Amino acid sequence: MSLLVCPYCYGRFKEKAIGFRCTGRPGKGGKPQCKTAPDPVLRKRLGDPRPYPPVFQANGAKLSAHHVDCGLETTNRVCPECHSRLPTHFGKNESRLIALVGAKYSGKTAYMTVLLHELKNSVGARFGSSLLGADDETRKTYRDRYEDALYGRHELLPPTQTAAARGVSPPLVFNFARAGDGSLRATERRTVLSFFDTAGEDLNTVEGIEQNVSYLASADAIILLVDPLSMRATKDLTAPGAPRPDASDVESPLDVLTRITELLIPELKVKPGGKIDRPIALAFSKMDALWDSLGEESAVRRPAPTSPQFETDDSLEVHDYIRALLDDWDGSGIDLALQRYWAKYRYFGLSALGAPPTDDGRLSTGVVQPHRVADPFLWLLSEFKAIPKSKPSKS
Secondary structure, X not given: OOOEEOOOOOOEEOHHHOEEEOOOOOOOOOOOOOOOEEOHHHHHHHOOOOEEOOEEEOOOOOOOEEEOOOOEEEOOEEOOOOOOEOOOOOOOOOEEEEEEEEOOOOOHHHHHHHHHHHHXXXXXXXXXXXXXXXXXXXXXXXXXXXXXHHHHOOEOOOOOOOHHHHOOOOOEEEXXXXXXXXXXXXXXXXXXXEEOOOOHHHHOOHHHHHOOHHHHHHOOEEEEEEOHHHOHHHHHHOOOOOOOOOHHHOOOHHHHHHHHHHHHHHHOOOOOXXXXXXXXXXXXXXXXXXXXXXXXXXXXXXXOOOOOOEOHHHHHHHHHHHHHHHHHOOOHHHHHHHHHHEOOEXXXXXXXXXXXXXXXXXXXXXXXXXXOOOHHHHHHHHHOOOOOEOOOOOO
């Protein structure tokens, strides 16, 4: 039986090892109420010092368990490694873990905020799907820290702190669910989105990446967000006024990809000459700053499809277009590295905001105008057969 992966600590375990947390309510049949206290495991692993009822072991393959101490039944299933409460029906439905990492200056936080907003709204309407925060902390943090800032106050968020400066912090965990095809054997398909707020600087050194090894190695797929403006050859192609990163303070997309590749090969026990078997979506952000150099008819500037399936031909056209751009941007080494070390990859071009922000970190147009932000995620879902996809017109 395959091991499950906790979306909070990325530990691996068998379903039967799942623990249960007592409800903390008054006991039944004269038994005492279980006391709450700080959970040392939860505090050590995720930095949560709050008091909780105790955790106890039972058959984790079941959705509920009887706590002998208080006589009550509980449905609060927890990870045996970190004691985080697991998402509803965890381990019962097919679930995939997708990791999102972004190089420095790639705009990962803005992208994550807009992607989640689109998954809850336009993508949900398109595919008949839902996106729900898996826990109260995720729902509150996303709303208060991310969504209200960008969609309410029209402000960009400050850069994420490095792992060393940030210390222990839990990821944001969401459930993306879509009903089956209507047949008797069809089941709801769930994809767990776990966003570990990795700073771009953490991808600039081997030490930084090693602090995120569990996150990357546990994922079923990876979205790697990179900034095309960090490539020297795009300097003369950038729209006037669009901010470019300081050349002395940025790593090339190839260097970031190489570090991730070198980390995962031993971690995933890839054999000599073999390839990493996880699909990777290499997404170029901030493409709006390069619109004028691409031409109005380019595949990247075309609006995203709206049909209730992933349009394979459209995606392949964008992929081929980005691959050709890499030659013009002196980035052919990226494609060579992906061909050599990754079994399945695809390129994407997108814009989270729709236009470069102002110098004081606000939306220049006053509103968020996303362009193709969901494409990488939808491709991965289609690879997992979580959403339908069209057949390519040519092999």
